[in-house]
Amino acid sequence: MTLDFAPLEGITGRDFREVHAACFPGVDRYWIPFLSPTSVHQLTPRQLRELDPGPLGCDRLVPQLLTREPADFLWAAQAIGELGYREVNLNLGCPSGTVVSKGKGSGLLRDPDALERFLEAIFAAAPLPVSVKTRIGLEDPAEWEALLPVLARYPIRELTVHPRTRRELYKGEVHLEAFRLAAKLLPFPLRYNGNLFTPADVQRAETAYPDLAGVMIGRGLLADPALIARCRGSARDRAALVAFHEELAARYLASMHPDGAVLPKFKELWLYLSLLLPDERAWKRLRKCSRWADFHPLALDLLQNAVLLEEADFERISQQSANLEASGQPFVSGD
Template sequence: MRLYVAPMEGVTGRVFRQVHHRHFPGADRYYMPFLSPGQEHHFTRRDLREILPGEDREIPVVPQLLTRRAEDFLWAAGELAAMGYRQVDLNLGCPSGTVTAKGKGAGFLARPEELDAFLEEVFSKAPLAVSVKTRLGMKDPEEFPRLLEIFDKYPIVELTIHPRVRTDFYKGAPRQTWFQWALDHSGLPLCYNGDLVGAQAVREAEAAWPAASALMVGRGIVADPSLFRRARGGPPLGREELRAYLDDLYESYAGAFQSRRNAAIRMKELWYYLIGLFEDDGKGAKGIRKARDTGEYEAQVERIFHTLPLRQEARPVWNE
């Protein structure tokens, strides 16, 4: 089954995917954190840094758009097609209050008729394949049957379902029976996303939903970059291998940001997930969190690698 890296704003952007792909090739696709095309129809410099095709041309990557205006979606899709992208993803999952208040992301799910009209226009004019990443609804999973009925009217190349509602944010158990329900009721290729942590969980999902087209993993692969390789029966993650990957990531961020300080800040965000790979009683996580400068950050990483045993599978510490 195909395995995708999930889009995570501020986490799985260009530097992450380049370094991850260099050390742990094998992800079938990397989804980009969302871009928000506005009515002025131009990409910001920050957007362009993320999307301009460069050395990662050989990495399979899908850009994602967050908007509820078909005109803006189509403008951005046209630009992306001209850059050589073959697929673009529509974000219908973002639960952030500032996004949903504008009727975007998961907020769009509360306006099914408007969503239908949006998709109608997008699919009549889109210059490249369009996939969708959705939740079950805003407040109640019972909103989903109507939404799926709408999705099924269009040639969505793949529908990724994160089976939570907006009010769940990323907490609580994903409502997995709804994914099975979707498999039973939709003709679209369906990708499952949500709380797959550890190789066993990935294999179980493959076995549970053989009719799914793909699995998408976010936090679980940030925590353990070797996840897909191991889920496919490859060798366990080595300490040196992990260290080389993290050093490369840190240096690559320092280069991209032209600042070691900002690179350390970004790495601290990644360590929020990564610490789950170590036998940590909380002191390692705290040391990283409290590091005030690059020197302290580097010393904490050194300490973790010298003192804490590596776990076979990451623990979802972010749920604790």
């Protein structure tokens, strides 16, 4: 079973992935947050930088596409293959309002017939193996029953299921019965994603679904970047956490404005990292900082000296997200 780092748009970009891999060994693959190909059929400099495999290499990266146009998907898949990748992933999960209203991401789940036409077109001409990451429906978990037979008809390299509907975003319980149904009915490898926050959660998923290709972990790894290393038997290493934080800051500061860009990025990261601290006070102080020069020493001191919980406290996540949104930070909760 492989342990993958989920794509988190706005957070797990190239710098983040490379710094994380250098500080915390053990992640099998890092998924590149979605790229949206357009009808222009040309990769932008930014997309090319993201897709440059760099030190991780193509085998440890999974590029992902978000589109409802088969021609754009096929063009981008070809370009990705030419860069050396051996798999491309289709995003059927993004819940963001602007994406869904255009019929992309989880918006493609609205109409199983339209989804089938899209899959028919891309699988008929795909230049490399296609994997899919999906939710279980748009509004209601019952939609999953109609989506499963559609998915089952195509040679999907691997299907990652986040067992929530679009309406549920990332909140509340996951629908494990929907995942069990997929494990029973689908003929291709399955990957589980959703609310894996501790090594025990990962162990439970492995025990519950022995045939699993693997799991994908998102927010759990933001809160505890050592989570996968811990699943593999290492202890959490404070020095690695500090090195990760400082190296990431250095990379961002080399190309971004400290207050205008690095600070909001670090606040979003600390929304999760602060769940390792015993209570919300540190988070409240951090989110009030309006300058990187105030934020950074505070954050570093916490990492070096604060008591860290054994496991991140995800009970606090809803409240802290609301705080961040209320403070005017553009928060990418929807993707």
